Amino acid sequence: MSKILIQNGRVIDPANHIDHLLPVYIAAGKIVSVGQKPADFTADIILDAHNKIVCPGFVDLSVRLREPGHSRKGSIRSETQAAAAAGVTSLCLPPDTRPIIDTPSVVEYIRDKAEQAGYPNVFPFAALTKQLKGQELSNMHALKTMGCIAVSNAMCAPQNLLILRHAMEYAVSHDLPLVLRPDEASLSQGGCIHEGAIASQYGLPSIPAAAETIAVAQTLELAILTGCCVHFSQISCQGAVNKIQQAQNEGLPVTADVAIHQLHLTDTDLIPFDSRYHVLPPFRSQADKTALREGLINNSLAAICSDHQPHDLDAKLGALPETEPGISALETLLPLTLQLVAENSLSLSQAISLLTDKPAAIFSLDKGSLSPGMDADICIFDPNKNWQVNKDTWHSAGINTPYWEQTLQGKVSHTLQSGNIIYQDNA
């Protein structure tokens, strides 16, 4: 395996408090050293990172690959390739594939396909309940043995609190954290946008923020009751951020992430009836957006994810309420995160931390840092490069993004996975 030297780059490795111009030495797929040249190191490949930032590969906690089961929308190959282009070297896969990730053979299929593709590490979440129906427990032990790192309800709310309680108790017994997308279905059912002024004016079926806050509050009580570690995924509102922060202050083992687009868009930004803005949870109010950004600073939200959901054209061809929710978001993850830095919401180091060591720490993944001995999963990006989101620059099979044909700043130039260059920007 090649020895690689990355030189002239600004290395930002938040886990090790590094932010300096330093060389990075890689051999046998591992980080050998950052800064100090190892003895007898002769690089086979030298990557020049002048004016670029060298950081750990991103750890994305929610990426739909659409395989198995939704091949019209994307494949493991197409979407992991998009991940590589986005600087993502590790990604978590929610269990709502078809078949659902509730049997070991599905995990095996996904693992094999991902290995064949040769792109990022895929960490599947197991279904919390069989078929995600919210009724019977999944075979959590067997799924964990096959490599699932957590159990998750994906987009499906558990049928009742008793079943959720039992699932949490069983997950604790197998040392599995629960990944929960909080949603009280009776309040959100049929809704497609935030219950605010826009929904009222346009007569669109809406989802109150309380649907999320109530689910968070209930689950927190069950976390106390069961001792289960809970990670809330794709938080969208102020009430939920407050509840999570309060629980953390009380010492509960809870964490949460936020989807990148929630940190930028609100319900008033959406072009009415434009299906590209159809996302769940929906874009909320300005106050919610502000609270989410504050949550990144005060640590109640420990990760930014893409919540990548590629779709085929037909899925988005209709007036907003008739279409499927979700945004193809991997490839805008970095530029939109950098935009938070440009808007002074985060320092660059904080922003990178929210994409690397912090999400890795939530699931104790040996990822997200440039410590010697770690897998050489590295992202090199040019923070100042402008690029247009269009068919020439895009890799995902889904072009369902509100940022289509917009110009964004910040582009990945190289992605390394265990010392292999899995993406190189040729533009």
Place this chain on the structure above:
Amino acid sequence: MNSALQLNAHGKLKHFLSIEGLSKALLTEILDTAESFAGITGQAVKKVPLLRGKTIVNLFFENSTRTRTTFELAASRLSADVLNINIATSATSKGESLLDTIRNLEAMHVDMFVVRHAISGAAHFIAQHSAPHISVINAGDGQHAHPTQAMLDMLTIRQHKKDFTRLKVAIIGDIRHSRVARSQIQALNTLGAQEVRVIAPKTLLPAQIESLDVTALHDMEQGLKDIDVIIMLRLQKERMTSALLPSESEFFKCYGLTQKKLACAKPDAIVMHPGPINRGVEIDSTVADGPQSVILRQVTNGVAIRMAIMSMVLQQSTEPVA
């Protein structure tokens, strides 16, 4: 947002999807045009040749006898050919997509779609995806808009009250689920009504009602004070089964328009209802058939308004582009 899609480069109506974004001058032009057609509908020969050779498709994804009939009548009085397609019993129930249906009709060289659909935004979507020569008129989409109904209501109000700027209007009933109410509110505010009130229990009001630029009240007698125009809305039966209201009788007791409650409004207040009426649920028969009721006048005006909008929309397409 709709204004860009609805208007052509000269500011003329290309589609008619929503009141939102349309100017007071344009709404007034619609009313004036309708007024000129109102004369025709009273004549022995009720046809004008304005749209001869044009083909209009009534594309109804939801059943509606009244609205469809007035559109059909309006089109035929303008000498257009009319095709009625009831989608509930047509292609989309065989699995054909909405867009495929539209493409097929376009291929038959039609000029206009009149669309009624259960999803908010459907007419907007069809307008965006139709061929450039086609105009779309929204005949009601989900809970979003029913702009031709709102305009016929404005015509009725103007015929009885003249000056909008001195009017206080109350809309009563199921505002939350009403596309009619949303369009009426926008039209009244654009035309400069002094005050628009909505009166309903909180279960029948949109969550952010204040964003609609109205005063919301829960008490009918208080709400009707000083009111010039009363608009009652139809109450759907399913509001009772979905726990929004306890019963029809309790609704009638609180929000049904009776002679007694009508007396709280100005003595010359007019009473309107988009129909069809649930007698004894939202309105008492003595009021619906009483001297202050202009409900049948609304129906008559429905034809004139739709003639006005159809002719304005189709005539802009034949004007030479400068």
